Amino acid sequence: MRTDAGPTDRALLLRHGQGDGSAFGVLYDRYAPRLLFFAHSLVGDSALAEDLLQECFLRLLEVDAEQVRHDSMRNLLYMILRNLARDEGRRRATRMKSYPLLAPSTVAGSEAGRFEDLSLALHGLPEEQREVVVLKVYGELTFADIAELTGVSEPTAKSRYRYAVEKLGEVLGEKS
């Protein structure tokens, strides 16, 4: 995830607090797609994921921007969103779930048709494994970040990722 180009997240949050009307939009564009995918993969409901994303960004405004390390805004957003999703998920744990769909990052490609299978396979993973994959691949978090966010050790986060990828390989291999 790009945070090295343009103003830092902290600078954008400060500018928003000082009345810069465009700063928050930049923050949104920087993180929203991946956060929304993460939220949808956690709660299994696209409309609910959108509501949680909105609440997540509004909760960010509660944070004192002066106190935020320049490199920790992304992790903070994921932490807020994860907590919101878990609270909501507890209430809706038994509802029928949908899953977020992946699309190929390039329009053409001989394997483009496999992304539907990949989305389904990802959805079929145990929640704790799916979470690590989504955070690692689409959130671009490090294993150390993921470990801190999910409250497990770094080796556990790594092994969950490995199990998940192996499982995906098995499922996708059966389909190929």
Next chain:
Amino acid sequence: MNVEKVESLLERGRPAPPPPDLRRRIVEAAAINVRPVKGPRKPRFVEVMTVAASILMLLGTVTWLLRATPPVPGPAVQEAQPFEDRRLSDQIPENATFFTWSADGKHWACVVKERPHQYAVIDGKRGQPHDAVYPPRFGADGAYAYISRDVFGRTHLTLNGVLQKQYDTCIDATWSPDGKKLAYVGVKGGRTVVVVDGKESEPYDRVDELLWSPDGTRLAYSAILLSDAFCVLDGKKGEPFDEVRDLTFSPDGKTLAYAAKEGSWVLVVGDQKWAEQDKVGRPVFSADGGTVGIAVVRDKWAKLALGPRPHTIIGGNHSGFQQVADPSFSRDGRVWAYRATAMNAKEKVAKERVVTGRGTLEGADILYRDDADTEYESVSDPVVSPDGKHVAYAAAKGSRKYLVVDGSLTQKFSLIDRISFGPNGETLAFRAGQYGKEFVVAGASRSEDFDQVLSGPVWSADGRKVAFTARIKSELWSKVLEVK
């Protein structure tokens, strides 16, 4: 497939972009919720007004709906709201959230947050301070109830200004639709009971989903006792399952439907159990109560199941979809429509479309319409006219939204939602947005522009007017539009 190939495939995938209107929604919400850079700051008036205004989305709709459709059982309507423009905003206190009105429009309530405390404010009168206060709810004749939380995390009920402390924890205070009875869940000493008019149910380990029938005479809820989950109706436990959820009454209150899990999921409608499925959604009744529909998933494909008999699985020649949403019905349940998601084989991306069907569910005469050529990036849940002659929804193409009526693209704006048919079943009303402003369209009429249309449009009973609430800068208005 080996690990390297999986990782390569994962990295070449990308999450679908969020809907265009989500960015506007969130950035605008952030703009009116600017937090202090340093030190505490009192919210500006415009911020306060707008936060409070957002809560009015519910109140306006509910109040005007009650005014517009008196024959439908619902909360007491003692005196209808005047169908005229009215300025609302001068009644809202600072720091107000969870703003709500009574059904008769005579009383209002909100929650005021002043750190470290929160207060319920009823008709301008501030209640006791609490650690947190949840949205107040009005019953009939100005009766009100709300749940508050203390510093120890315990929740208590306040009923008509009197704090009730007979339970350690009190949740889910729910007025009957006529506003005359209040049900809530009380927990004390490990016993969980449902309390109605001071009378306790038998104890359970857990209780969820308190649900009154539309006429307010019956109460249903899901309960867990030891390892069994039950639906409890009128105090009587139903068949035990592993899980029970999504309780839904038919409009006449005579039939209760719910989803239940016992290995697989089944839909229970009255005393009938439908076929087992891998997953099920939420049951939906038609207005006449004669038809019930539910999204189901079996063998990874999503379809629609309709009943009550022979609970036909609707899919036409299609094998199924990735996702199917809750259906909408005509009044008699003979026409239905639902939103479905499928992968577009050509573009290799998920697309949405609306599928419609009509028939008597006897099987042979079902006419099924699923035109895969009319798929879009996203569609809203469809609306079926009461007589079943028309189906309307909003479809997104890029940053534009199109109003689709009976399959044809009609009007185009950057925002279209809250679509509804008028009483004649022909005229449509909806909220629209363009160039940063929002307005209401009803038939050939278009309202003036507003900064936000917060609730509605809601039709008058004669179909000649629609009402809605709107914000103009810091002012909040209830507005009426004549329908041409």
